Structures are given as structure tokens and as C-alpha cells.
Amino acid sequence: MAETRDIEFRDTAGRAAAAAEALSPQETEELRDIAGEKMVLNMGPSHPSTHGVLRIVLELDGETITKAMPDVGYLHRGDEKIAENMTYTQFIPYTDRLDYLAPLANNVAYALAVEKLLGIDRQLPPRCQYIRVMCCELARISSHLLGLGSYAMDVGAMTVFLHTFTEREKIYNLCESLTGARFTTTYTRIGGLSRDLPPGWLDQCRKFCDEVLINIDESETLLTRNRIWMDRTQNIGVIPKDVAIDYGLTGPNLRGSGVEYDLRKAQPYLCYPELEFDVPVGSVGDCYDRYLVRMEEMRQSVRILRQCIARIPGGADNRTKEPINVPDGKIVLPPKDKVLTRMEELIHHFINVTQGVNAPPGEVYFAADNPKGELGFYINSKGGGTPHRLKIRAPSFVNLSILPHLLPGHMISDVPAILGSLDFVMGECDR
Amino acid sequence: MNPVDHARKLRERFGELFSEPIEFRGEISLQLIDSERIADVCTFAKQDLGFNYLVDISSLDNYGDDPRFTVVYHLYGLGHHCYLRIKTSVSEEKCEVPTVTGVWRTANWHEREIYDMMGIRFRGHPDLRRILMWEGYPYFPLRKDFPLAGKSSNVPEVAFTEPAPMAGGPFTTIAGGKDAVAREPRVRIPETDSLELNARVERRQDIKDAHGENFGPGPIEPKK
Numbered sequence: 067m068a069e070t071r072d073i074e075f076r077d078t079a080g081r082a083a084a085a086a087e088a089l090s091p092q093e094t095e096e097l098r099d100i101a102g103e104k105m106v107l108n109m110g111p112s113h114p115s116t117h118g119v120l121r122i123v124l125e126l127d128g129e130t131i132t133k134a135m136p137d138v139g140y141l142h143r144g145d146e147k148i149a150e151n152m153t154y155t156q157f158i159p160y161t162d163r164l165d166y167l168a169p170l171a172n173n174v175a176y177a178l179a180v181e182k183l184l185g186i187d188r189q190l191p192p193r194c195q196y197i198r199v200m201c202c203e204l205a206r207i208s209s210h211l212l213g214l215g216s217y218a219m220d221v222g223a224m225t226v227f228l229h230t231f232t233e234r235e236k237i238y239n240l241c242e243s244l245t246g247a248r249f250t251t252t253y254t255r256i257g258g259l260s261r262d263l264p265p266g267w268l269d270q271c272r273k274f275c276d277e278v279l280i281n282i283d284e285s286e287t288l289l290t291r292n293r294i295w296m297d298r299t300q301n302i303g304v305i306p307k308d309v310a311i312d313y314g315l316t317g318p319n320l321r322g323s324g325v326e327y328d329l330r331k332a333q334p335y336l337c338y339p340e341l342e343f344d345v346p347v348g349s350v351g352d353c354y355d356r357y358l359v360r361m362e363e364m365r366q367s368v369r370i371l372r373q374c375i376a377r378i379p380g381g382a383d384n385r386t387k388e389p390i391n392v393p394d395g396k397i398v399l400p401p402k403d404k405v406l407t408r409m410e411e412l413i414h415h416f417i418n419v420t421q422g423v424n425a426p427p428g429e430v431y432f433a434a435d436n437p438k439g440e441l442g443f444y445i446n447s448k449g450g451g452t453p454h455r456l457k458i459r460a461p462s463f464v465n466l467s468i469l470p471h472l473l474p475g476h477m478i479s480d481v482p483a484i485l486g487s488l489d490f491v492m493g494e495c496d497r
Numbered sequence: 498m499n500p501v502d503h504a505r506k507l508r509e510r511f512g513e514l515f516s517e518p519i520e521f522r523g524e525i526s527l528q529l530i531d532s533e534r535i536a537d538v539c540t541f542a543k544q545d546l547g548f549n550y551l552v553d554i555s556s557l558d559n560y561g562d563d564p565r566f567t568v569v570y571h572l573y574g575l576g577h578h579c580y581l582r583i584k585t586s587v588s589e590e591k592c593e594v595p596t597v598t599g600v601w602r603t604a605n606w607h608e609r610e611i612y613d614m615m616g617i618r619f620r621g622h623p624d625l626r627r628i629l630m631w632e633g634y635p636y637f638p639l640r641k642d643f644p645l646a647g648k649s650s651n652v653p654e655v656a657f658t659e660p661a662p663m664a665g666g667p668f669t670t671i672a673g674g675k676d677a678v679a680r681e682p683r684v685r686i687p688e689t690d691s692l693e694l695n696a697r698v699e700r701r702q703d704i705k706d707a708h709g710e711n712f713g714p715g716p717i718e719p720k721k
Contacts, residue, residue: 139629146614147638151645151668151682182522311550311575314603325575332578422669428521431571431580433552444555444569452669457555459571467606496629 103127107478111140115220115482118492122469126478134473136466141496149456153422154180155256157456162250164460165494167212168205168437169251170241174198175434177254178335179443182432183425186257186392187335193388194258195337196378200271201244201253202336202434203367203374207278208237209437209489210318210360217357217486218289221298226285233281236274243267256423257398258391268375268382275368275375282364289357299353303472303484306351313468316461317439319488322359323351329435341373353487360489397423422451431459438462438491458497462490500525500579503546510541529585532568536595536621538583539570543600548572548581551597554607556615560641564588566617570597587617596622614639631656646683 110121119140125133145164149157161176162169177198181187190198215230238248243264245251253260289295305315310323320327328345330338346362348355380388391398399418400411427449433442439461446455465488472484504518504525516528529538542548552571559565564586572581587594596619597604608619609628616637619625627634633652636643645668646660661683670680 139627139631142629144638147643147645148668153669156669185522312602314551314601327575429526429569429582430522430524431553431582440552442553442571444553444571446557446569455555455557457553457569459553459555463606463610464603467603471602 104132109481111137115485117216117485117490120466120485120490120492120495122473122481124473124478124481129477129479131473131476131478131481134470136469138463138466138492139496141492143497145497146456146458149453151452153451154425154453155418155422158254158256159250159252162252163493164458164497165209165436165438165441165462165491166249167491168209169249170201170245170253171205171209171434171436172441173251173254174202174336175432175436175441176443177256178434179430179432179445180256180423180425183428183430183445183447184256184397184423185426186394186397187432189392190258190336191389191392192337192379193262193384194390196374197259197263197390198254199336199338199341200371200374200378202436203370204237204240204271206367206437207364208234210364211237213437213486213489214285214357214360217483217489218285218295220482220486221295223288223292223295226288229281229285229288233274233278236277240267240270240274243270255391255398257394258389262384262390263382265383268378271371272375275371279365279368282361286361290361296354298480298483299357299487301350302353302476302480303487304350304352305468305472309468309471310351313471314464315439315468316464317435317437318356318359318363319439319465321346322348322356322487324348329433329440333433335432335434340377341370343367343370353483356487356489424450425453433459436461438489438494439465441494458494460494460497462492462495463497466490466495500581503542503548503579503581506546507538507542510545511538514538524580524582526582526584529583532585532587532594535568535570535583535585536597536600539572539597539600542572542581542583547574547576550575551601551603551607552580554597554604554611556611556617556639558615558639558641559586566592566615568594568611568617592616593618593620595620598622613637616640644683644686 105126107124107126108121109124110116111119116122121137121140123135123137124131143163145160148160158173158176161172164172178187181190211230211234215227218226241251242248244267245253245260305319305323307323307325310320310325315323316327324347326345326347329335330343331345343366346359346366348359380386395411395414396418400414404411405415406412425447427447429444429446431442431444433440440459441461442459444455444457444459445453448454473481476484501518504527507527508515508518511534514530514534516530519526529535550573552573554571555569557567557569559567565588567584567586570583572583573579585594594617596608598608598619599621605622605624606628608622609624609626611617612619612625613627613629614637626632630638631652633655635650636648638647647658649659651657668682670682
């Protein structure tokens, strides 16, 4: 016969009463406001509009926020510690999990940082550079589409989410045929790429470019002149120019405040100087401007993609056998057929896999303009295949630090709009 | 204006406080000798040299050397588009540098993160609490003497941790251990592990052999 027993409930009210009784009169005096006008509301870490595991402790006076204390770190995995104990190449999969909405762009940024340390970032073959740029821009469109969809859904426009996710599905299909994975791409290697474009990929990409523009236009007709959308976002969460710079905002959030700063233009990397594109900026710095900037950035990304498709050296099927890796066996794994038949390549392969690339001692900082902002890697090397210290400058972490300044004075219903417009990812913030 | 000019101006203003600028891969690093002056230096860099944007603050643990910690500031000017790296060292006993939150407000969370991960305190910081780990966590996980697997900690009714399981994770091992367990980085406790210390001494020696006597900090002795 089964044994039965009572479930023990925690007597919350009883415990609270006992705690109140135990307080001295002075402490009760200090706590008066908690029982009075101000209310403390705990938002997150599991809340649909905090996009992951952000927790914000809000102090409210009625519906108005008087104080906001963000609490991050629920997704902390110690990526920087992990990086110190593995080779540079082994860390590439971990970069997928930073901004997990744009893994391709993280792969590229990290590979470029290590290549800068090795001194080969300017020697990448042109085909490799073009493919990497296409990866970055696809990631940007994918990330912005998701950001836009969830932003609109949080503010009450459900349809946009369904629209944007249709297009994101196509990007995931492109990722899958390019890298073999939809989500955790791990596409770049130090000094190149894991594989060349598959047959027919450029045509699929060209088709996608045409389709996504139509979709962006449709989403725009749903939102840009929508009365409710404008009321919910215009003059909400205004970040003036100087405040945005002071808080170190980057990416669309900084450009939404009217600062024309894009690393693709200011500190050009890859083949961006050869490509034509504009950097959209906002004028007011409110949630609406940040939305408009992201919309335009997606169109510019399509423009870049089209130029890349037209100009990529070697074309779709690479008939001219353009290389995609730097010609250095000490950095890139040699081709498999040579590893199995030749001595030198076998040695390179063995050293590369067991010890990693032999980086010189020194320190570099490299940042790329990712969908969320400036993703930077500071690598301090004492020589050898593992970094002595790898610091990830995560844009979402820095962008969120403005919340205690930005939220007070707003209504509680503005919080989803502001969070949606800041477009952060906790995987990157907490690392 | 290029970063070299900015570095020269900083050295003109603060004289002997800065060591010679080091250039590597087109980046200029300056070492500030007296960490107490970092806030003054940053104020000058922002107001007179146009470094209005603080990109990042990070920290290094030079375990086994003195001074043990280095704080690294990455500065950028949105007007002149130049990067500049300022580094300053602080000893383990002191473990405290002045805050730069008064210069750039973005420093707030960066400094909290360094305090959380490395245990360096920032004097004058308005709200120096842990940020990624929870309040009450007893260790500083990015220090080199903190083992990769983690240490167990238990804060009743708040949170708990146990050392990481031994499955997964492609970590590089140190050669010389008698079996795979001894070579596994997650089981090593850096302070007491002679294998790890010997590997560090050996690695130092390799670097010295390859790059000459003057590179890097001095030698470390294996602890008894």
C-alpha cells in the first residue's frame, strides 16, 4: 500500500509577520515606504518581454517608475575563463552562443580578432572576405528581423512577428546549406572558413534578397504609420546624443540617437571599403528612431549582399579555384588528402590540432559592428596556442547599463517598448 | 591626429608617470605607473584629447608576479577615430584603483564586472556590487588560482554551486601528468598543483628563449 503524507507549505504570510515583529522600531521607520506609496515590482528573470533572463527590480509610484535596478548574470557560463583553457580554434563554437541570434557575425568577429593577433587579418583571400561579409549581413538581417518581431509583439502587434519569422526561416535554411547547422554555425576558422559556398547557394541568396525586401516593406506598412505603434514608441525612451556616448552605447542604439558611428565605416575591416552602403541615423533617439534605423539597416544589408553576390571572386561555383584560406599550413588545417599522403602536412595538422596556432606574445583589441553593436575581443597572449586572457566586450551588456538612467520617469507599460527597442541578447550580456 | 600623437601629449602632460608607448599590430599601449592617477589621466584624455567614448575596461591576472593585477582601459574618440589603450597595475595586497565612473558613466558596469570576476575594488564607485555572480558568492572566478571546474559554494536559500562534471569540454591539457586525470585542467588546483606550476615556469622559459630576456614579467618560483 502506498504511503501518503501531507505536503508541507511554506507559511509565507506567517514568516513575513514574524520578520516584521523582529524588526526594531528604527528599522520599521526605514521600511515605512515599502508599506506606503512606493511599490517594488520584480520583473523577470522569466518574463516574455525581457527576451531571455533579464531581471529588473522596479520601484513604482503608482504606474510611474521611480527607480530601476537591472540584475544580469542568470546566463553566465564563464566563457572568458573557458577560453583561457583551450586553443583559439576550439573557442569558435563558444562564440555561437554569445549573441545566439547572429552566430555567423560572432564567428567572423572572433576569427578576425585572432587573425589580427597573428598579423594575417589583411592577408585574407578576397573570396573569403566576401563570404564573411555576406555572413555578417545575413546575420544582421536575421537578428534585426527577430528584434523587430518581438519588439512589435511586446507592444501588441502580433502580425509582424509572424511576418518576420517567415523570412528568418529562409535565413536559417541558407545557414544550414552553408554551414551544416541552422543555429550553432561555427563557420569561420582562424585564417579562413570551414568550407566554400555550396552549389546554388548564391542563387538562393539572391532570391532571398528579393523576397526579404518585400517582407520588410510589408512589415513597414503595418507599423511605420500605425497610430498605436507611433503612440507607443514616439518620444518614449529618449536617449540624447551625449548620454548615449557617455553610456557607451553602440550599434543601432547609438545611431538611433543621431551619432554616425559604424565600425564598418570608421574602422573598416574585410572588404567593406569596396562596398557601397549608407549608415542610417536617427534624430530624436526615441524607441521609434531605433526602430526606423533597424528597418533601414536591413535594406542596406540587402544592398551589400547584392553587391557581394555580383562581385564575389570566383563566382557561384568557384571555377577559377579562388582560395578561401590563407596559404599557411601553420595556421589553417591542410587539405585532408595531403594530410594523409604527405609528411609536412601531417605534422602541421598534428601541431595545429593538439597545440593550436602559435600566436606571438602581445595584445590586440578588435571590434566588429555586429547587429547588436560593437562586439570586441581583447586578447592578451603570452605566446602559444591559448590566450592568457580573452575579454569579450559584449554590446548587450553595455547597452543594458543605461537602464537605471533611462527607465525612471516612464510608465510601466513603456518598459516592454524600451526593452524591445534596445534589442539585447542575454547570452551575450552574461557570457 | 593619430594615436602616437595622443600618447605623446599624455606623456607631455603626465611626464614620468607613463612608460614608453608600445606599438603592436597598429595599436598603442601606454603603461601608467601610478594607478592612483588613473582618474586624472582619463579626465585629461576625455576633456583635452577628445577620447569621449570608453570602449571597455578589462583586467589581467599575472598570477605569480608582482604587481599581480593589471587593469586595461580602451579609449576611443568619436571625433578623431583613434583607439588608445592605457594599462595600470595594482598589487594583490592593495587591490584597489580609483573609479573612472565620474569620467564616463559606462565605466559603472565594467568596473562592477571586474570587481566580481577579479576582485579588484574601485574606490569611489557608486554601487560596487557583484554583477554576474550572485550577491554573497565567495570567490573571484577569473583569477588564475581559481580552478576551471569551480569550487563548491553554498549560500543557503540563495544559490549553490558544485564543481563542474568531468564530461565534455575540449580543454587543452598540460603534458607531463602520469595519467589523463592528472593532465585534465578541471581537476587541477592551481595553487597546490606542481604540474601546473612547472608548466608555467617552462612556458615562461620558452617565451624567454624565443623572445629574449626583456619580454614579459619576471620568473616565478614553484610554491612548496
